[in-house]
Amino acid sequence: MTESQTLPVMPTRVMGLYDKPFWDHVQQRSMCLQRCGHCQAFQYPPGPVCSACLSEDLNWTKVSGRATILSWVVFHRKYLEGYPAPYNVITVRLDEGPIMVSNLEGPQPDGSWIGASVDLCYAEMARGLLLPRFKLGA
């Protein structure tokens, strides 16, 4: 068996002009978000201007990796290669402010997941691609 058969296939990523640096940083295990040099706001998804103040002075800035779960679901149906059911998807609010969709790896909270503290980790997918995910905080 080759490695590409054992690791899950990453579904197609939206790869606009401003998405590419995001994924390049992820691939370096150094997830960065755009931060505005004018108003200091972080933003995700990345874009051409700061949505808070419309400045174009945006700088890729590494995030702390700390986040809190806002909501979660469990898929009981398979839609995509790489994601056999059941599997979870979470939304987290990063300490820097933006919300991000991801998955929770490893142990799961008892009862409600909402409010649980989580930390960034990187999952290896097929073709050597890395995917930012989260695991419960220590």
Next chain:
Amino acid sequence: MTIKRAAAIVGIGQTNWRQDYQRVKAGECPTDSYGYGAQAFVGALKDAGLQRNDIDGLIVGPTTANERMGEVLGLDVRWGGQADAVQAVMQAVMAIETGMAEVVALVYGNDQRSAGTQYGGPEAMGAASFLSYVYHAPWGFTSQGALYAMMFRAYQHERGFTERQLGEVAVAQRAWSSLNPDAVMQERVTIDDYLNSRYVCEPLHLLDYCLINDGGVALIVAEASRAKKISKNPIYIEALGRSDINKGATVLEPRLTNFYLPAQQQCAEQVFNAAGLGPKDINVAQIYDSFSLHVPLALEGYGYCAVGEAGKFLTEQGIGPGGTLAVNTSGGHLSDSYMQGWNHQIESIKQLRGTAGKRQVDNCRFVHYSSDVAGKAMSIIYGR
């Protein structure tokens, strides 16, 4: 300027989606999106008693091209557009108000079941309009149902709302559709049937999801003085309202943190003030229901109950036959037909004409249609 009673619906048409659902299930392709649109258009012309050359405006749904639909229907018009159900009505009213057209046909056809349209997965539709539908695919987050499941979990946490309370929506709408001989699904369900139905994207059950079926709907909207000449019972557009949330939309911020409440409240203020009405004056609420969750959100957002009281309203007052507020009286998208808001428009007209058969709501004077697709809260109030 107000649009109050400036335009009216004078004709409605629909395809036989109950029969076509069985035909498609048996492997047939009865027709395509244009064919369903054409069938509905012919029905609406007949209902209005109009000739094709009386039509001078054409608005088609998002599933067909305007030019090709005009070509198929043999219609050369002086004004045209393409829009979803609620915006089609709005555009028709605006065209009439500005003198761009006088009698506008709104035509929708969708072969989504027979053509295998995907609402989740690698080919998910809607991405051109809503980045959130595809942006999170790397994490397996796809399908519009999943967006509502994520929203529902946060809503449950915030409001103490239960799955059993949400189940009242599916149960009530099926009770309505059991009185609708045209509905695809007519067999009543209980709250236990709901709770025992499988999860698709937990916490949403199968019965929280809309149907996927083929069909078509058409409406003919005419300038008010023309409408009076065309029809003995024109149904007027009393008021329109709209309020959009775009900030944070792709990462679901408004879905998860305010459940579109500010947009619905602002839209409510506009549409009710413009009509000179309040929620208590509404006899039937038609609520866009691709997923059952839309219903409690709209009940709270439009002031049919207090914020945080939708669960209690659903269980204690009720939205089904005999309930306090009649909601989605055809069965809506969950049980009648998934015509993406279009079947709600013609059900509004039937209730106001008094032709809704066994599901007719007594003395129906005003119907409120609401949709909140992706945080764009829009409303129409129809009146006799």
